Amino acid sequence: MITFEQVSVHYPDAPAPALSGLDLTVPEGELCLLVGPSGVGKSTLLGTVNGLVPHFTGGVLHGRVTVGGRDTRDHRPRELADLVGTVGQDVGAHFVTDTVEDELAYGMESLGVAPAVMRRRVEETLDLLGLAELRDRPLGTLSGGQRQRVAIGSVLTVHPKVLVLDEPTSALDPGAAEEVLAVVQRLVHDLGTTVLMAEHRLERVVQYADQVLLLPGDGRPAVLGEPAAVLAQSPVNPPVVGLGKLAGWHPLPLSVRDARRLAAPLRGRLAQTPPVAAPPPTGTPVAEAARLTVRRGSIPAVRDLSLTLYARQVTALMGRNGAGKSTLLGALAGLHAPANGSVRVGGLTPHRARPQELVRQVGLVPQDPRDLLCAATVAAECAAAEQDCGATPGSCRALLERLAPGLADDTHPRDLSEGQRLTLALAVVLAARPALLLLDEPTRGLDYPAKQRLVEILTALAADGHAILLATHDVELAAEVAHRTLVLADGELVADGPSAEVVLASPVYAPQVAKVLAPEPWLTVRQVADAIGHPRR
Amino acid sequence: MSPLRQNSRQLHPGAWWLWALGLAAAATRTSNPLLLLLIIAVAGYVVAARRTEAPWSRSYGTFLRLGLAVLLLRLLFTVLLGSPIAGTHTLLTLPQLPLPTWAQGVRIGGRVSLESLLFTLYDGLRLATLLICVGAANALASPARLLRLLPGALYEVGVAVVVAMSFAPNLVADVGRLRAARRLRGRPDRGIGSVLSVGLPVLESALEHSVALAAAMDSRGFGRTAPVPRALARATAALTLLGLLALCAAAYGLLGTDGASWAPPALLLGVAASATGLALGGRRTVRTRYRPDRWALPEWLTAGSGLATAAVLSLLATRDPAAFSPSVVPPTAPELPLAAALAILLALLPALAAPRPPGFRLPATRKDRNP
Numbered sequence: 080m081i082t083f084e085q086v087s088v089h090y091p092d093a094p095a096p097a098l099s100g101l102d103l104t105v106p107e108g109e110l111c112l113l114v115g116p117s118g119v120g121k122s123t124l125l126g127t128v129n130g131l132v133p134h135f136t137g138g139v140l141h142g143r144v145t146v147g148g149r150d151t152r153d154h155r156p157r158e159l160a161d162l163v164g165t166v167g168q169d170v171g172a173h174f175v176t177d178t179v180e181d182e183l184a185y186g187m188e189s190l191g192v193a194p195a196v197m198r199r200r201v202e203e204t205l206d207l208l209g210l211a212e213l214r215d216r217p218l219g220t221l222s223g224g225q226r227q228r229v230a231i232g233s234v235l236t237v238h239p240k241v242l243v244l245d246e247p248t249s250a251l252d253p254g255a256a257e258e259v260l261a262v263v264q265r266l267v268h269d270l271g272t273t274v275l276m277a278e279h280r281l282e283r284v285v286q287y288a289d290q291v292l293l294l295p296g297d298g299r300p301a302v303l304g305e306p307a308a309v310l311a312q313s314p315v316n317p318p319v320v321g322l323g324k325l326a327g328w329h330p331l332p333l334s335v336r337d338a339r340r341l342a343a344p345l346r347g348r349l350a351q352t353p354p355v356a357a358p359p360p361t362g363t364p365v366a367e368a369a370r371l372t373v374r375r376g377s378i379p380a381v382r383d384l385s386l387t388l389y390a391r392q393v394t395a396l397m398g399r400n401g402a403g404k405s406t407l408l409g410a411l412a413g414l415h416a417p418a419n420g421s422v423r424v425g426g427l428t429p430h431r432a433r434p435q436e437l438v439r440q441v442g443l444v445p446q447d448p449r450d451l452l453c454a455a456t457v458a459a460e461c462a463a464a465e466q467d468c469g470a471t472p473g474s475c476r477a478l479l480e481r482l483a484p485g486l487a488d489d490t491h492p493r494d495l496s497e498g499q500r501l502t503l504a505l506a507v508v509l510a511a512r513p514a515l516l517l518l519d520e521p522t523r524g525l526d527y528p529a530k531q532r533l534v535e536i537l538t539a540l541a542a543d544g545h546a547i548l549l550a551t552h553d554v555e556l557a558a559e560v561a562h563r564t565l566v567l568a569d570g571e572l573v574a575d576g577p578s579a580e581v582v583l584a585s586p587v588y589a590p591q592v593a594k595v596l597a598p599e600p601w602l603t604v605r606q607v608a609d610a611i612g613h614p615r616r
Numbered sequence: 617m618s619p620l621r622q623n624s625r626q627l628h629p630g631a632w633w634l635w636a637l638g639l640a641a642a643a644t645r646t647s648n649p650l651l652l653l654l655i656i657a658v659a660g661y662v663v664a665a666r667r668t669e670a671p672w673s674r675s676y677g678t679f680l681r682l683g684l685a686v687l688l689l690r691l692l693f694t695v696l697l698g699s700p701i702a703g704t705h706t707l708l709t710l711p712q713l714p715l716p717t718w719a720q721g722v723r724i725g726g727r728v729s730l731e732s733l734l735f736t737l738y739d740g741l742r743l744a745t746l747l748i749c750v751g752a753a754n755a756l757a758s759p760a761r762l763l764r765l766l767p768g769a770l771y772e773v774g775v776a777v778v779v780a781m782s783f784a785p786n787l788v789a790d791v792g793r794l795r796a797a798r799r800l801r802g803r804p805d806r807g808i809g810s811v812l813s814v815g816l817p818v819l820e821s822a823l824e825h826s827v828a829l830a831a832a833m834d835s836r837g838f839g840r841t842a843p844v845p846r847a848l849a850r851a852t853a854a855l856t857l858l859g860l861l862a863l864c865a866a867a868y869g870l871l872g873t874d875g876a877s878w879a880p881p882a883l884l885l886g887v888a889a890s891a892t893g894l895a896l897g898g899r900r901t902v903r904t905r906y907r908p909d910r911w912a913l914p915e916w917l918t919a920g921s922g923l924a925t926a927a928v929l930s931l932l933a934t935r936d937p938a939a940f941s942p943s944v945v946p947p948t949a950p951e952l953p954l955a956a957a958l959a960i961l962l963a964l965l966p967a968l969a970a971p972r973p974p975g976f977r978l979p980a981t982r983k984d985r986n987p
Contacts, residue, residue, distance in 0.1 A: 129835050160837030172828035175775075175836070177670070177760055184906030189837035191902035198907065215974040217670045234836065414796045438802030450797040453817055467802045511802060 080107040080241060080273040081128055085142035088123050088132060097123045097138070103292070103303045105275060107240070110267045110287055112306070113277040114315055115294035117526045118496045121277040122168070124294070125243050128275060129163040130156040147240050161190050164234025165243045166227075168524075170250075173230045179221075180205075180214045182229055186237045200236045208232045208262055223400035224255025231262060242266065244276040248283055249523050252399040252552045253587050256283050263287070279526055282317035282555060282591050285310070286334035307331040315527045318555055318591040321604040325611075338595040345607075346596055352610045354601055359562035359577055362390030365514045365546040366411055366441070370420035373403075373410045373570075379418070380406035382570040388515060388546045393537055395561035395578065396550040397588060403570035404550035405446065408517045411548070412443035425514050438468050442508035443517040444501070449493070451504045457495075458488040460507060468511035479506035482536055498529030505536070516540065518549040522556050534560045558582055558590040558602040578602070624972040627666075629757030630765060631915035632966075635662075636753035638922025639963055642929040643745040646940040647738040650952045651929075652745045654960050659752040665967040668974075672758045679751020683744030690740040694732055698723045703731025703945060734944045764905070769897030772839065779829065786825060790818045842902045852896040859890030914969050921965035928959035 087099035098120040105111045113121050126132035130151040133140045144151045147162050164186075167173060176182045183204055187197045205211045208228045213221065221229065227247055234242065244263070248256035264287050266272040275292075278284045285291070291309040293302045302309055307330045310320050319338050323331045326345045332338035366388040373381040380403040388394060396404050409415045410422055413429030422429055425440035432440075445451060454460040461475040479486060483502040486495070492503060501521055508516065522530050530553075537560050541547055551557055557564055557578060564581040566574035566588070574581045579600050582588045592601050601607055636659070643655050660676075667673040695710070706727050713724040763774040794814040798804075833839075863886035869879030932955055933940045942950035 131831055131835055135831050135834060156831075156835040157837050157840045160835060160840070163835070165832075165835045167828065167832065169828055172825055173832045175829070175833055175838075177672075177758060181906070186836045188903050188906055189840060191840075191842075191904050194904055194906065194908075197904065201906070219671050220669075237837070409796075412800060414799065434799045434802045434804060438800070443800050445793075445797060445800070449821075450793055450817075451800060464801065507801065 080147060081105040081275065082145045083127075083142070084144075086127065086144055087141045088120070088127065088138055089141075090136075090138040098127075099298075101142070101301055103301065105273060105290070105292070105303070107273050108267065108271040109289040110263065110274045110276070111290040111292055111303075112281075112284055112288035113275060113292045113294070114281060114310075114313060115526075116296050116315060117279075117498060117524070117529060119294040119296040121294060122245055125165070125245050125275065125277055127151065128241065128243050129159050129165045130154060131165070157189075160186065161237055162239055163241045163243060164231075164237065164239035166230045166234060166245065166247065168245045168249070170226050170230045173233070174218050174226075177217055177219075178214075179210060179216050179218065179229055182218060182233045183210075183236050186233060190237055192237070197236075200238070204232045204236050207235070207265070209258075222255070224251050224258055227251060227255070227259050228262060231259070235266070240273060242272050242274045242276075244274065244278075246278055246524070247276065248278060248280060250400075250520075250552075252397075253283075253554060255400055256280075256552075260284060260287055279315075279524065280553070281315065281527075282319065285317055285320070288333075306333050318604050319595060322592055322595060322607065325604060325608055335591055335594045338591075342595050345611075346599065349596065349599060349601065349607065349610060353599060354606055354610065360391040360541070362392060362544065362546065364388070365390050366422070366424040368407075368411070368420065368422045371407075371410060371417050371422055372419035373406050373415050374418045375406060375415070380570050381410065381567075383420070384570070384572050385420075386565070386572065386575075388548055390514065390544050390546045391541050392562045393541045393547045393549070393560050394563045394565060395557035396548055396565050396567065397552070397554070397557060398567035398573075400552075402567040404567055405519055406570075407567065408443055408519050408548065408550055411515065412441050412517055413437055414443075435468070438508075438511040438513060440513055441515040441517065442511060442513035444504050444508055444519065444521065446519045446523070448500050448504035451507060452492040452500070455491060456489050457486055457492065457503060460492060460503060461510075464507040464510040470510045470512075475506055475510035478509055479503060482506055483532075496529075497524035498526070498532065501525070501529075501533070502536070509540075514544075514546060516545050516547045518547070518551075520551060521549060522551060522553045530556060554582060554588050555590050555603075557588075558593070559605070564588075624974050626761075626909065626973055627757070627918060627966075627970045628909040628911050628915045629761040630909075631911070631918040631970075632757040633753045633762060634919035635922030635963065635966055636749045636756075638919075638924070638926040639752075640746050640749035641926035642960065642963075643742055643749065645926075645929045645933040646956070647742055648940055648942055648950050648953070648956075649738055649741055650950050651940070651956055651960065652738075652741045654957060655745050655963075656748050658960055658963050659749055661964060662967045663752050663755050666970050666973060667755050670758065673755045676748075676751045676755035679747050679754065682751070683747040686747065687737070687740040687744045690736050690743075691733065694736040695728050696724065698726055698728075699732035699736060701729070701732040701735045701945065703729030703947075705730035705947065707733065730947055731945050734947055738942075738944070761909070765909075767894050767898055768901040768903060769894045771901060771903060775833075775838070779826070783822060783826070787818060787822055790814075790821050794818060794821075840902055841900045844900050848896060848899065852893050852900075855889050855896065856893035859886050859888070859893055862886030862889060914966075914971055917969040918966040921963050921969075925959050925963045928962070929956055932956050932959070 082104045083101040086101040088097045090097055113124065115121055123132055126136060127140060127144045128146060132138065134155050146159060149159060149162060151159065174182055175185050180201060183201045184197055187200065205214055208231065210228060210232060213225060218226065218229065247259055251259065260283065263274055267274055276284065285306060288306050290303060291306045293309050293313050295314060310316060311331055319335060320331055320333065323338060328341045332341055364387050368384055368386045371381055371384045372379055396407065398404055406415060410417060411424060411429060413432060416430040427437060427440055429437060429441065452460055454463050458476065461479060464475045465472055482505060483499055486499060492500060495503060521533060525533065537547055561578045563576065564578040565572060566581060579602060582590060583593055583600055590602055592603055592607065639655055639659055643652060646652065663676050707730050709727050710725040712726040715722060715724065760778045763778055766774040791814055794817050798814065862882050866879050866883035866886055869876035869882060932953065936953060939951055939953040942948055
C-alpha cells in the first residue's frame with residue numbers, strides 16, 4: 080500500500096540526512112508500528128507518506144514514495160487527502176473548526192463529498208468512535224482521550240485507505256490510551272485500513288502490531304518484519320520484551336498474556352527469592368498541603384486534599400487526564416492560589432512568596448519544557464539561570480554537564496532532542512537547589528534510553544536530599560523510580576502509599592512485569608535481573 | 617410551551633446577526649439614555665436566555681466591559697480636555713495648563729460643565745450600546761459559523777479570517793503560560809516588564825502553532841480545486857477586477873461633494889461584475905456544505921424583530937426628534953417615549969421564538985482547554 084523506493088530526506092543546514100536508504104513496502108490492511116530511538120527520523124518518515132515532507136517542510140526527498148499508486152512527488156498533501164489521513168503529535172493544532180460534529184465533517188467538505196453522504200458518515204463515525212454524546216461539544220472542552228478520538232475520527236470520515244498516527248497515546252492516561260488503541264485496531268480489522276503508527280510507549284501498542292518497522296539509527300538500514308523477530312534486534316524494548324530477553328523465552332512474548340504462558344518456570348525460580356521491598360527512605364517534611372482546594376475557573380480542580388512530601392523521597396502522582404495533577408503541582412509551585420486550605424513549602428506560602436525566594440524552595444519543570452527556556456543558546460540559558468537565582472557562575476553549566484554530558488554550548492534549545500531539552504530545563508530549575516522538585520509529565524516523547532537516564536538522574540537527586548513529585552501517566556516509570564505513589568481522581572486523593580502496594584492494587588496502573596509475574600510483587604525488569612543474577616540485556 | 621421550542625437546534629447565525637444589527641441600528645437613531653439602556657437590557661436578556669456554554673459565548677461579558685471602558689474613557693477625556701459644548705452649570709474647575717500660542721484650540725484642564733459631561737455620557741452610551749449589540753451577536757452565533765455562509769469563491773479568505781481570530785485567544789493563553797514560567801525561574805511576574813519580556817517567545821509559539829495548523833489543513837484537503845477551463849479563469853479575473861474598479865470609482869463619485877450623476881450606474885455595474893466574478897470563481901472550489909443552517913420560522917421572527925425595531929425607531933425618530941435626543945443645553949431630564957420603548961421590547965421576541973441551543977455539559981477537563 081505504501082512503497083518507499085530508495086528514499087532519503089535531506090534538510091538544508093543539517094549535517095546528516097534525516098532519513099536515508101529506505102526501501103520497503105507496507106502491505107495493505109496491516110497495522111505497522113514504527114519504532115526507533117528519538118531523532119532517527121520517525122516523524123520525517125510519517126510526513127513523507129502524505130507528502131508534507133517535502134512539500135510543506137522543505138528539504139530534498141530523493142527516491143520515490145507511492146501511496147495507493149500515487150506518487151507523492153506529483154501529489155501535494157491536499158491531493159492525497161482522500162487517501163491518507165494524518166494525525167500529528169499535537170492534536171490541538173489539528174483542529175480547524177470549533178465543535179465535534181463540524182470537525183468530523185471538515186475533511187469531507189474540503190473534498191466535496193455530497194451532503195447526504197456526509198451526514199451518514201458523520202453519524203457512522205460518531206458511533207464507531209463512541210463520540211455520539213459529544214457531538215455538539217466545543218472542542219476546547221474535551222478531555223485528552225476524547226480529543227485524540229475526535230482527531231482520528233476527523234480523518235476517518237473521508238474513508239482514507241491509509242491512516243498515519245504520530246504518538247497517538249503519548250499524552251493519554253492508560254485508560255484513554257486503551258480506548259484509542261481499541262478504535263485503531265477496529266479500523267484495521269473491520270475496515271481493512273492500513274495504519275502506520277509511531278509510538279514511544281511500546282508497552283501499550285506492540286501487542287496490536289502486525290508488522291514492526293524498525294529504524295535503528297546509527298546508519299544501519301531499516302528493518303520491516305514480524306514484531307517478535309524485529310524487536311529481538313531492537314535497541315528499544317517494552318518491559319515485557321525485556322523480560323523475555325532476560326529469561327531467554329522464544330518466541331519473544333509481545334503481550335502480557337503471551338508472557339504469562341511462558342513465565343511459569345521463571346515464577347518458580349523467583350519464588351525462592353521474593354522481592355525485598357526496600358523501606359522508603361525517610362527525610363524531613365519539605366512541603367505540606369492541608370485541606371487544600373484549588374479552583375480553575377468555576378471548577379474545583381483539587382478538593383480538600385491533605386498531603387506531606389518528604390526529603391529523599393520520589394513520589395509519583397497518577398490519575399486520568401484532567402484529574403487535577405497539574406493543578407496540584409501548580410499550587411505547590413505558587414502558580415495557583417488556593418481557594419481553601421493551605422500550602423506551605425519550606426516555610427513559605429508559595430502563591431504569596433516572592434519568586435526569587437520561592438525558587439530556592441520549589442522548582443517545577445512544566446509539561447512543555449520549552450516554556451521555561453528563553454535564551455538562544457544552551458550556554459546563555461545556563462548563565463541566565465545562574466543569574467536568576469544568584470548561584471555561582473558556571474554551577475548550572477557544570478550541573479548540566481553531569482546530567483547530560485557533551486551538550487554543545489552554542490546549540491539552540493529548540494534544536495535539542497526532547498530528552499536533552501528536558502535535562503536542560505531540569506538543570507535550569509536545579510540551579511537554585513530547590514528542596515522540592517516537581518515534574519509534570521516528564522516522559523512525554525522520551526525513548527527508553529532517555530527514560531532510563533531520567534530514572535538515574537531522579538534517583539541520584541533523591542539520594543542528594545531533594546524531595547521529588549512527578550505527575551505521570553507512565554506506570555513503568557512510576558514503578559521504577561517512585562518510592563511512593565499517589566492517585567488522584569476528580570481532584571481528590573484516592574490512594575497514597577508505597578508504590579509497590581498502590582500500583583499492584585489496580586490493573587490499570589500495574590506495570591507489565593507485575594502483571595506477568597503476579598502474584599509476586601515484582602515491578603521492573605531490573606529487579607528481576609538483579610534477583611536472578613543477570614546483567615540486564 | 618410554544619411549538620417553536622420543541623426542537624433544540626442552533627439558530628441560523630445570519631438571523632442572530634441581523635437581529636443584533638437591527639438593535640444596533642436602532643441605537644444609532646437616539647441619544648436618549650433611557651432608550652439606550654433599554655436596548656442593552658433587551659440584548660442582555662436574550663443573550664442570557666439563548667446562549668450556550670461554548671467559549672465564544674463568554675464574549676458578551678468582554679464586550680460589556682469594553683463598552684463600559686469606552687464610556688469611562690470618553691468621560692475622562694471630556695473632564696481633562698474639555699468639550700465643544702459650552703455650558704452654564706459649572707461642576708468643577710481644574711487648574712488649566714498654560715499652552716503656547718501654536719497649540720491654540722487645545723485646552724488641558726479648566727472648567728468642566730454639567731452640559732458637556734451629559735453630552736459625552738449620552739454619546740458614549742450610544743457607542744457602548746453598539747459595541748454591546750455586536751457582543752450579543754458574537755455570543756449567540758460564533759463568527760466562524762457566520763463565515764461559513766460566505767460564497768465559495770471567498771471561502772479561503774473566510775478561513776484565513778477564522779484562523780486569524782483564533783490567534784488572539786491563543787496569544788492570551790500563551791502569555792499567561794509564559795508568565796507563569798517566568799515565575800518558575802524566579803523572575804518577577806508582575807508589572808508591564810514581565811508581559812513585554814515574553815513577547816518574543818509568545819510570537820514564536822504562535823507562529824509554530826499557525827504553521828502546524830496550516831500543515832494539518834493542507835493534509836486534510838484544504839484548498840483543493842477543480843480544474844476549470846483557462847478562458848473561464850481569465851474571465852473570472854477580468855470581471856472581478858472590473859467590478860472592483862467600478863466600485864471604487866462609484867464610491868468616489870457618490871461621496872464627492874457634487875454627487876456625480878454617473879456614480880449610481882457605475883455602482884450597479886461594479887456590483888454586477890463583482891457578483892458574476894464571485895459566482896464564476898465559485899466553480900473552482902469543490903467544497904460542499906455539511907448540514908447547512910436552515911432558515912425557518914424562528915429565523916424569520918428573530919431577524920424580523922430586530923429589523924422591525926430598527927425601522928420603527930427610525931420612523932419615530934423623524935416624527936418626534938425631541939424625545940429621541942433629549943436636550944443637554946439646557947440640561948433636562950430625559951423622558952421615555954412609550955411607543956419607542958414598546959418597539960424596543962419587540963426585540964425580546966427571540967428569547968421565546970428562537971429554539972433552545974443544544975445544551976452543553978460543563979467542561980470535562982480543565983487542563984486540556986489550553987494545550
